[in-house]
Amino acid sequence: MRNYLIAGNWKMNKTPSEAAALAKEIVPMVKDADYRVMVAPSFVCIPAVIDAVKGSNIIVAAQNMANTEAGAFTGETSVLMLKDLGVEMVILGHSERRHIYGETNEIINEKVKLALANGITPVLCIGELLEEREAGKAEAVCYEQLEKGLAGVSEADLDNVVIAYEPVWAIGTGKTATPDDADAIHAACRKKIAELYSDAAAEKIVIQYGGSMNPGNVKNLMAMENIDGGLIGGASLKADSFGELANFNK
Numbered sequence: 040m041r042n043y044l045i046a047g048n049w050k051m052n053k054t055p056s057e058a059a060a061l062a063k064e065i066v067p068m069v070k071d072a073d074y075r076v077m078v079a080p081s082f083v084c085i086p087a088v089i090d091a092v093k094g095s096n097i098i099v100a101a102q103n104m105a106n107t108e109a110g111a112f113t114g115e116t117s118v119l120m121l122k123d124l125g126v127e128m129v130i131l132g133h134s135e136r137r138h139i140y141g142e143t144n145e146i147i148n149e150k151v152k153l154a155l156a157n158g159i160t161p162v163l164c165i166g167e168l169l170e171e172r173e174a175g176k177a178e179a180v181c182y183e184q185l186e187k188g189l190a191g192v193s194e195a196d197l198d199n200v201v202i203a204y205e206p207v208w209a210i211g212t213g214k215t216a217t218p219d220d221a222d223a224i225h226a227a228c229r230k231k232i233a234e235l236y237s238d239a240a241a242e243k244i245v246i247q248y249g250g251s252m253n254p255g256n257v258k259n260l261m262a263m264e265n266i267d268g269g270l271i272g273g274a275s276l277k278a279d280s281f282g283e284l285a286n287f288n289k
C-alpha cells in the first residue's frame with residue numbers, strides 16, 4: 040500500500056497569526072488520521088505554523104522555493120532557509136507558478152533536484168490546461184512535465200518525490216475531474232514512470248489528485264486504484280473540511 044498524503048495548499052491566504060490559529064485547530068482533528076497529513080502555508084507563516092503543530096503528526100511544507108541556494112535574487116526564498124526552519128516538503132511547479140509566473144519545466148527541474156539534495160521532499164505538480172485536454176493532449180502534457188521535471192533524478196531519489204496531478208481547469212473552479220478520468224491520467228503517469236525508471240518505482244510512487252477536492256468527493260476519488268492522496272486548495276482553508284478530508288476513510 041502506498042504512503043497516501045492528504046495536503047492543504049493555503050496559497051496566499053492567512054496572516055501568520057491566522058495561519059497559526061488554523062494549524063492549532065487542525066492538530067486535534069487529524070491526530071488519528073491513518074495517512075500522512077501536510078499543510079503548506081505561505082513563507083512568512085511557516086515559523087508560526089511549525090510552532091503551532093510541534094509534536095503533532097502534521098508535516099509542514101512550503102509552496103515554492105528558488106532554483107538556486109543563495110545569492111543576489113531579490114524576493115526569492117532559498118531551500119537552505121526552508122531546511123533551517125524544519126520544512127520537510129515543498130510544492131513545486133504548481134500551475135499558478137507555471138502559468139502566472141512563467142516557470143518552465145527546466146526551472147522546476149532545478150528546484151526538484153535542489154530540494155532532494157537538501158533532504159526536502161518535492162511535490163511535483165503536473166497537469167493540463169482545458170484547451171490541451173480538449174485537444175486530446177492531456178497525457179502528452181503530463182508526460183512532458185514528468186519527464187522534464189524529473190530529469191536527472193535517480194531512482195533512489197524518486198522514493199522521496201511525490202507527484203500531484205492537477206488538471207488546471209479543475210483548480211479553484213469547483214469542477215472536479217471524474218474519478219475515472221483522474222485515475223486514467225494517474226495510471227498513464229505511472230506507466231510513464233515505469234518507462235523512465237522501473238515497474239517497482241511506478242508501483243511505489245505516490246500520485247496525489249488536486250482540483251476542487253472536497254469532503255463530498257474525496258471518498259470516490261480516493262477509491263481509485265491510482266489515486267494516493269489529495270492536494271487541496273480551497274477546502275483546506277477551514278479546519279472542519281480539512282479534518283474531514285484527512286479522515287476520509289473513517
Ligand code: PEP
Binds near residue numbers: 271
Ligand atoms: C490547488 O491549489 O492545488 C488546488 C487543487 O486548489 P483547489 O482545491 O481550490 O481546486
